[in-house]
Amino acid sequence: MAESETFAVVLFSGTDDRLQAAATLAVGAAVMGRPVQVFLQYWALDAFRADRITKDHGVVAEAGPDGAAALASHNGAHWSELFRQAADVGEVHIHACADSMELLHITQHDLDPLVEGVWGVASFFGATDGPVTFI
Amino acid sequence: MSPVPARIVVLGGGVGGTLVANLLDKSLGHDAKVTVVDPSGMHDYQPGYLYVALGEASGHWLSRDERTLLRRHVDLAIEEAVRIHPDAQTVQLRSGASIEWDYLVLATGARLMHEEVPGLAEGAFGFYSLPDAERLREELRRFRGGRLLVGVAGIPYKCPPAPVEFTMMVEEYLRKKGMRERSEVTLLSPLNRAFTIESASALIKPIMDERGIELATFFNVEEVDPSAHTVTSLEGEKREYELLVLVPPHRGAQVMIDSDLGDNGGWLPADKYTLQVGDYERIFALGDATNLPISKSGSTAHFEAPVIASRIASQIRGTAPTESYGGRVMCFLETGNGKATALRFDYEHPPVPPQPNRGWHMAKWIFNRAYWETVPQGRLPEHAPGTMPKEVAR
Amino acid sequence: MDTTDLARSIDARGMPCPGPLMSLIGAIREGTVGDTIEVLSSDEGSKTDIPAWVAKAGHELVEVLEDDGFSRFVIRKAR
Numbered sequence: 001m002a003e004s005e006t007f008a009v010v011l012f013s014g015t016d017d018r019l020q021a022a023a024t025l026a027v028g029a030a031v032m033g034r035p036v037q038v039f040l041q042y043w044a045l046d047a048f049r050a051d052r053i054t055k056d057h058g059v060v061a062e063a064g065p066d067g068a069a070a071l072a073s074h075n076g077a078h079w080s081e082l083f084r085q086a087a088d089v090g091e092v093h094i095h096a097c098a099d100s101m102e103l104l105h106i107t108q109h110d111l112d113p114l115v116e117g118v119w120g121v122a123s124f125f126g127a128t129d130g131p132v133t134f135i
Numbered sequence: 136m137s138p139v140p141a142r143i144v145v146l147g148g149g150v151g152g153t154l155v156a157n158l159l160d161k162s163l164g165h166d167a168k169v170t171v172v173d174p175s176g177m178h179d180y181q182p183g184y185l186y187v188a189l190g191e192a193s194g195h196w197l198s199r200d201e202r203t204l205l206r207r208h209v210d211l212a213i214e215e216a217v218r219i220h221p222d223a224q225t226v227q228l229r230s231g232a233s234i235e236w237d238y239l240v241l242a243t244g245a246r247l248m249h250e251e252v253p254g255l256a257e258g259a260f261g262f263y264s265l266p267d268a269e270r271l272r273e274e275l276r277r278f279r280g281g282r283l284l285v286g287v288a289g290i291p292y293k294c295p296p297a298p299v300e301f302t303m304m305v306e307e308y309l310r311k312k313g314m315r316e317r318s319e320v321t322l323l324s325p326l327n328r329a330f331t332i333e334s335a336s337a338l339i340k341p342i343m344d345e346r347g348i349e350l351a352t353f354f355n356v357e358e359v360d361p362s363a364h365t366v367t368s369l370e371g372e373k374r375e376y377e378l379l380v381l382v383p384p385h386r387g388a389q390v391m392i393d394s395d396l397g398d399n400g401g402w403l404p405a406d407k408y409t410l411q412v413g414d415y416e417r418i419f420a421l422g423d424a425t426n427l428p429i430s431k432s433g434s435t436a437h438f439e440a441p442v443i444a445s446r447i448a449s450q451i452r453g454t455a456p457t458e459s460y461g462g463r464v465m466c467f468l469e470t471g472n473g474k475a476t477a478l479r480f481d482y483e484h485p486p487v488p489p490q491p492n493r494g495w496h497m498a499k500w501i502f503n504r505a506y507w508e509t510v511p512q513g514r515l516p517e518h519a520p521g522t523m524p525k526e527v528a529r
Numbered sequence: 530m531d532t533t534d535l536a537r538s539i540d541a542r543g544m545p546c547p548g549p550l551m552s553l554i555g556a557i558r559e560g561t562v563g564d565t566i567e568v569l570s571s572d573e574g575s576k577t578d579i580p581a582w583v584a585k586a587g588h589e590l591v592e593v594l595e596d597d598g599f600s601r602f603v604i605r606k607a608r
Contacts, residue, residue: 004516033519085494290555
């Protein structure tokens with residue numbers, strides 16, 4: 001059979017549309033047997049705060065009112081639930097970027113348990129030597 | 136080590152046959168000549184029929200030319216095998232030609248035998264073939280309410296989750312069509328619970344109760360009366376229906392019966408670890424064709440194929456075999472309303488199905504669409520789809 | 530017990546799906562009246578499930594033997 005290539009994602013964006021897209025990709029990669037490594041930076045990291053993870057993070061400007069309404073009315077799981085379920089489907093790891101933690105004054109204690117630890121950039125690249133997707 | 140390429144014949148071009156042929160060719164190259172023999176030359180993705188029946192998918196993406204799924208160096212003979220001669224190491228084909236083999240892989244699957252249950256063909260609908268699924272789809276469109284029964288008319292059958300999935304999803308279908316108030320949905324289970332796997336049954340039963348889906352237990356369909364609209368079980372119970380959906384009886388391929396290789400049902404006796412057939416060192420079987428009391432599921436064939444490919448390669452190279460089949464199976468189980476659970480287990484580890492959720496429904500949806508480019512060609516990593524749950528991973 | 534007259538022996542140990550009971554039902558359906566069928570099961574539930582179905586379907590539970598980590602059921606197809 002084939003070797004499995006890690007699906008490595010730097011998740012930078014903190015809007016619900018991009019987070020939903022990232023979670024869907026994580027489920028897909030997981031079911032196809034690819035280990036998933038998510039590295040949270042900046043506004044994505046902020047969205048993973050325990051006290052606001054399921055709150056409204058808005059959508060990008062290009063979504064417009066129709067796009068925003070479409071996302072709001074779609075009867076799917078919240079992206080945080082999808083990430084949790086993806087971790088049962090396959091191998092999914094989510095780490096917070098240490099620099100972003102410092103910038104935004106976030107401690108591990110503030111984060112949802114989905115975030116399994118804090119990594120520097122070097123550790124993230126240690127976990128994958130393949131392509132990196134930036135969302 | 137053979138200087139002449141070893142001749143490997145694979146009967147059946149379904150998921151098991153295609154994958155084992157590709158893996159053998161990949162690992163042996165010019166040390167082997169692999170030939171797949173298939174009567175139709177078409178490869179069908181059967182898990183899609185459920186969705187066709189419910190009007191959620193079209194049949195056209197469910198069938199592909201087998202030639203496009205096989206590696207270039209693998210031959211494809213579009214022929215029907217009519218007799219296997221284990222000692223002479225040949226297979227006789229319907230055309231009259233004979234094909235010689237050094238190693239034989241039997242991946243001939245299961246046939247649907249609607250005619251074995253009186254009244255079934257005239258009185259019941261189904262979704263185990265594309266024509267059946269399309270007929271059922273049309274009947275569901277016409278359905279104006281009443282008693283909708285889903286049951287099993289023969290054992291063993293492919294895909295134990297399927298009747299449960301259909302029941303859960305058709306209940307949702309009726310709600311969406313505004314027909315639910317006028318209907319009663321009943322699952323006729325052959326067992327004393329909703330599903331074969333007890334832990335999954337325990338998850339499913341409360342969902343059925345919540346949705347008002349009735350569970351009839353120990354109901355093994357024995358006959359159908361199309362004019363009286365009744366279905367009778369071998370346990371002596373009779374029920375009336377307005378729409379009856381049944382899993383038909385299954386049998387192994389006729390060639391296995393005619394060759395005296397299969398048992399009563401035409402199923403091949405295979406070793407649960409080595410997948411060798413009877414005492415034949417050079418004959419292997421996988422997938423639906425075996426008589427192993429394991430799931431008849433595409434995933435079973437998918438996980439068995441690398442074992443057979445490895446064991447044949449070992450024989451050809453004169454080395455000790457390193458792979459055995461550990462009983463790994465992976466099945467999705469839809470529960471309706473956009474949710475599904477997963478059944479992952481092997482001989483050593485019982486399944487621990489998660490509470491049905493949208494993530495697993497999405498995973499099934501993605502896997503179904505990724506199938507054509509990945510599974511038959513052996514492009515998935517060995518543990519996929521998904522992984523074994525962390526708590527039982529070795 | 531003399532097992533030489535067995536029409537079928539099903540080793541369903543470690544095989545939760547379709548499971549020992551389902552496999553037994555299949556063997557009974559495919560078999561002939563008078564056939565003696567043996568099922569080996571490591572599943573605890575079989576100890577109640579198998580006798581319950583055998584009784585309901587009108588067959589004969591010839592014997593149940595406990596072995597090391599599994600049970601051995603012998604059933605005769607009576608009708």
